[in-house]
Amino acid sequence: MASVEKPLAGKRIVLTRAPEQAREWARALEQMGAEVILLPTVAFAPPEDWRLLDEQLRRLDVFDAILFLSKNAVRYVLERLNQLGIKFEMLQSPNRIIAAVGPGTAGALTAQGVRVDHVAEGRTGEALAGELRQSLKGRKVLLPRSDKGDDRVLHALREAGAEVTEVIAYRTTTPASLDPAIVGRIRRADVDAIVFASPSAYHNLSDALGPAEAAALSSRVHFVAIGPTTARAMRQAGARVEIEASEASAGAAGLAASIAKFYGSAHVPAGKRALPEHPEDRQRT
Template identity: 35%
Template sequence: MAAAPGPDTPLDGRHVLVTRPEAQAGAFCAMLEQAGARVTRFPVIEIRGPRDPSGLRAALQGLAAYDIAVFVSANAVRRVVPEALARGPWPPGLRAAAIGASTARELAAQGLAPDIVPERRFDSEALLATDALQSVEGLRVVVFRGDGGREQLASTLRSRGAEVTHVEAYRRALPEIDPRQLRASLEAGGIDVVTVTSGESLQNLVKMLGPVTGETLWRTRLVVGAARVAERARELGFRADVVTAEDPTDAAMFRAVVGCLGG
């Protein structure tokens, strides 16, 4: 009879599927593995450069003209800040806003201290609720984001009187990965929990696995990074436990996985 998991290895013998983009998965996977889990990495989003880089180049050339630079993800930071700093020092009057803790940490890692970060929750609504973004009339704001994305941030800032420019810093694409091994694991009941942090990630996972595996996927426990992702999971057909983490950070997702698997 196998020994029960200990307090330091609450995920011993468990198999966790991680769908984060490859560049973002390392720390989360390490936390899971240190807790005893077997981890399968299956990135469902690949980060690529913008289709038309001219907008990003223009924004970087005129960066000093803005009052606030908003970064909607760690990927936006990785794509923008190194190139900006390669051109010269960060403009002294330009405040950097991060949509959440992961984005703020990436800014700090790139040598740029974030000026505006939500205290709780990590989404557009939380960023818009910060004191610094209440009185923005007449300010010029540049929002660095991926292709597409939600419009609420820009529309709300405009309604408060700001001049907002969207800049596509990167785009998301489906990775070219052979899903056959993962399909086999799912169909054999070998995956204990699937982790996803966004609705797009969830939809990509379903698309990459295909309809045959989908029925098995619906019966697999799921940990998500936001309530709206949980709602999307139910809409898609997930019938097993769907656990919503406090936020999509590594630490919160890890706690949710441990809780989901009975740790």
């Protein structure tokens, strides 16, 4: 039974992140009493060919700004710089803007001694482009990102007048297999909530279940989306999003608090809503 100390006691929460990325989330949820179930639905891998990224990393001096949209972009760029023997200091110059989406991405840079000049308040690539619109006009921008990155940020940067060089820093892939026992529990709605941190995380589970079954499941299990981009992709696929945690609050403690607040706001049986519906969800009711 839930208590003030353990507000998520008895709740079975599935995390779809890779284990190394889900560790802090799992710890925070478990401290609130939740049973955490790990089902990684995304995996990450280097580019199939390093040459395009290497070419840009060897000519960093031509760029006026470098934008990092995720911690994975930071990880793969810094790892590759190290492999090429290029010092991290080369990312920085007095007149170059280093910008990041969200505090997690910024923290991944500063942890390696890389200065961050701007952290997007809006927590999306589009927001970052909008916030830097005046600064990037007519400037050369390097955008290292996933092979499945959202093109909206690219369009927003170009509309702002930036000269953008987009390069694949890593690939977002599907794990070789998903644990059939956990997938079975999800099919039976034998869990209370599933947390998705990216559109790919949802789409890969949807592919495993079948798109119609995945969308229908959201009426029996509470779906949690991290950030507006993930929430939008899930709704476009027909799913209900019960909890939308902002990327700003999606640190481990913030995510756990958002879920605890949802369950504490009222008695919430599966498929019922304690929070106002998003207009896109209401249209499908």
